[in-house]
Amino acid sequence: MRSLLSRAKIPLLTILAMAVAILAASETNSYYLYVINLCMINAIAAVGLVILTGVAGQISLATAALLAIGSYSTAILMVHLGLGFLPAAVLGAFATTAIGTILAGPALRLTGLHVAIVTLAFGIIVVQLIGKGGTFTGGMSGMTLPPVTILGWALDSEWRRFIVILIPFALVTAGSIRFLRLKPGRALRALRERELAARTLGVNASAYKILAFAYASFLGGVSGALYASLKGYISVDDFTLWNSIYFFVMIALGGMTSIVGGIAGAFVVTAAPEFLRGFQEASQAVFGVLLFLIVVFFPGGIVTPFAGLSRLLSTRKKRAAAPGANENPPGSPSR
Amino acid sequence: MTQPILHFDQISVRFGGVVALDGVGFDIARGDTFGIIGPNGAGKTTLFNCISGFIKPEAGGRIDFNGKNLIGRSVHEVAKLGISRSFQNIALMHDLTGRQNILTGLHLRLAYHPLASILPLRRVADAEAQAARQIEKICDLLKISGAVLDTRVDALPLGQQKKIEVARAVVRAPELLLLDEPAGGLNDRETADLIGSLESLRASSELTIVVIDHDMNLVMDLCDQLAVLDFGKLIAIGAAAEVQDDPAVIAVYLGEQDAA
Numbered sequence: 396m397r398s399l400l401s402r403a404k405i406p407l408l409t410i411l412a413m414a415v416a417i418l419a420a421s422e423t424n425s426y427y428l429y430v431i432n433l434c435m436i437n438a439i440a441a442v443g444l445v446i447l448t449g450v451a452g453q454i455s456l457a458t459a460a461l462l463a464i465g466s467y468s469t470a471i472l473m474v475h476l477g478l479g480f481l482p483a484a485v486l487g488a489f490a491t492t493a494i495g496t497i498l499a500g501p502a503l504r505l506t507g508l509h510v511a512i513v514t515l516a517f518g519i520i521v522v523q524l525i526g527k528g529g530t531f532t533g534g535m536s537g538m539t540l541p542p543v544t545i546l547g548w549a550l551d552s553e554w555r556r557f558i559v560i561l562i563p564f565a566l567v568t569a570g571s572i573r574f575l576r577l578k579p580g581r582a583l584r585a586l587r588e589r590e591l592a593a594r595t596l597g598v599n600a601s602a603y604k605i606l607a608f609a610y611a612s613f614l615g616g617v618s619g620a621l622y623a624s625l626k627g628y629i630s631v632d633d634f635t636l637w638n639s640i641y642f643f644v645m646i647a648l649g650g651m652t653s654i655v656g657g658i659a660g661a662f663v664v665t666a667a668p669e670f671l672r673g674f675q676e677a678s679q680a681v682f683g684v685l686l687f688l689i690v691v692f693f694p695g696g697i698v699t700p701f702a703g704l705s706r707l708l709s710t711r712k713k714r715a716a717a718p719g720a721n722e723n724p725p726g727s728p729s730r
Numbered sequence: 731m732t733q734p735i736l737h738f739d740q741i742s743v744r745f746g747g748v749v750a751l752d753g754v755g756f757d758i759a760r761g762d763t764f765g766i767i768g769p770n771g772a773g774k775t776t777l778f779n780c781i782s783g784f785i786k787p788e789a790g791g792r793i794d795f796n797g798k799n800l801i802g803r804s805v806h807e808v809a810k811l812g813i814s815r816s817f818q819n820i821a822l823m824h825d826l827t828g829r830q831n832i833l834t835g836l837h838l839r840l841a842y843h844p845l846a847s848i849l850p851l852r853r854v855a856d857a858e859a860q861a862a863r864q865i866e867k868i869c870d871l872l873k874i875s876g877a878v879l880d881t882r883v884d885a886l887p888l889g890q891q892k893k894i895e896v897a898r899a900v901v902r903a904p905e906l907l908l909l910d911e912p913a914g915g916l917n918d919r920e921t922a923d924l925i926g927s928l929e930s931l932r933a934s935s936e937l938t939i940v941v942i943d944h945d946m947n948l949v950m951d952l953c954d955q956l957a958v959l960d961f962g963k964l965i966a967i968g969a970a971a972e973v974q975d976d977p978a979v980i981a982v983y984l985g986e987q988d989a990a
Binding site: 577578579580582592598600606 | 850
């Protein structure tokens with residue numbers, strides 16, 4: 396169980412390092428803190444996508460739609476029913492889970508790109524329905540949230556929002572790392588790579604695919620609710636197909652199957668355009684070049700150089716001791 | 731007569747116009763190590779796939795496991811009843827270590843709800859620690875070294891990969907183990923090593939093993955009972971030594987060798 400402890404420390408250290416960086420930055424500018432808040436919110440949804448797409452292999456272009464359902468259901472519950480932010484966000488996250496899990500239905504009968512098309516269609520439908528929602532959803536002009544308070548504590552500064560976002564971010568990170576490393580992560584991974592073998596070991600393929608959709612939908616809902624509280628105003632323009640593709644880029648940068656990688660990818664993709672504003676009109680182009688270089692030089696994700704280093708240090712001994720580790724047996728499957 | 735662990739009756743499978751299995755029926759007794767042999771395309775793997783639930787035989791057939799009909803059950807339900815198997819082409823996750831691969835074999839033994847894994851619960855940690863001990867135990871029995879366990883399987887020789895696949899199948903202590911060409915592609919030394927591991931497995935448990943193989947050495951060394959399939963039909967069944975001398979079997983095997 397020693398590895399359990401040391402692995403759990405990685406996200407804690409990440410968060411700690413971040414907190415220090417923010418402290419330094421935010422003294423001078425609360426805009427940086429806003430960007431960090433947005434990074435954490437996007438990271439929560441990216442973690443869901445790591446599990447659904449990276450690990451379970453279900454290509455989803457519905458991330459923005461899940462965020463839309465989470466943020467709009469939170470806003471609707473607050474505006475029309477007068478609920479406080481906390482109950483509205485919790486109900487909103489569960490509503491997103493319920494609606495997003497519907498996607499598992501067609502996904503169980505389809506594979507690969509067909510799943511992507513179904514999730515794409517789902518995204519279009521959700522945005523269209525919200526846009527045509529009249530006064531209920533604010534239609535194309537969006538919705539403004541009432542002032543957000545949690546148990547009487549007003550979220551009226553970036554610092555307070557930071558604390559309220561940090562808690563779910565830390566819980567999602569730690570919980571998802573465990574989820575991925577223990578039974579469910581192993582089952583999902585086995586299903587993606589060796590579906591037939593996994594099923595003969597007793598893995599219920601349908602149940603685990605549904606679980607992956609539910610998990611990603613819940614995190615999308617949480618992310619959306621927090622997004623609404625951060626922005627104070629939401630509109631359908633926040634939840635386009637482009638946003639879904641950006642989430643895809645985040646997890647691809649992170650190496651697809653790594654929680655920490657997905658979080659790192661979310662931070663890079665969210666923060667980079669903000670910090671590249673110095674390039675003015677060229678900022679999008681610079682961002683594009685940056686993404687290109689990362690994918691070309693680190694196809695395994697931006698965390699691979701670090702992971703590779705630590706693996707090199709820890710397994711050199713073991714490898715040397717493994718019999719036949721360097722042999723290349725004839726007939727062995729190569730990948 | 732005691733109830734057989736596995737009872738086949740009138741199993742027929744057709745792929746398009748090709749008859750893969752043609753009214754096959756026989757019994758396998760509990761605790762036996764049972765070989766199914768026959769030339770390529772005789773229907774051996776198809777029979778395994780019927781047991782696992784990948785293929786549904788034509789109506790009228792029965793496969794009873796401890797008296798319960800398997801036909802119509804989903805693959806994971808069949809697994810849950812206590813049936814485990816290996817595959818003709820190794821079906822391991824190549825980029826994971828042996829240990830991580832074998833852990834997936836304990837899926838059914840880890841009783842906690844998948845979502846319970848999110849929380850640092852005592853029972854989750856206990857279950858995982860128990861799983862780690864079970865892996866050590868099975869690897870001691872099958873003579874898989876710790877160094878092999880911690881190596882990515884794609885860096886291992888084929889013989890070790892085959893043993894890891896067997897370990898993954900038996901670590902959860904099933905009642906019935908189906909091995910699909912366990913010696914396929916192995917050299918003589920690796921085959922002997924695998925036979926040694928399977929024999930210690932058999933000696934330590936009540937496990938019933940059914941083996942498909944072309945390799946007569948493995949089948950003859952390991953199995954007490956044999957069934958011979960040819961073109962989807964059962965042509966001989968009985969004690970290994972008797973079946974070997976059966977004229978019909980000799981015809982099938984010599985005929986094949988002449989052609990080859």
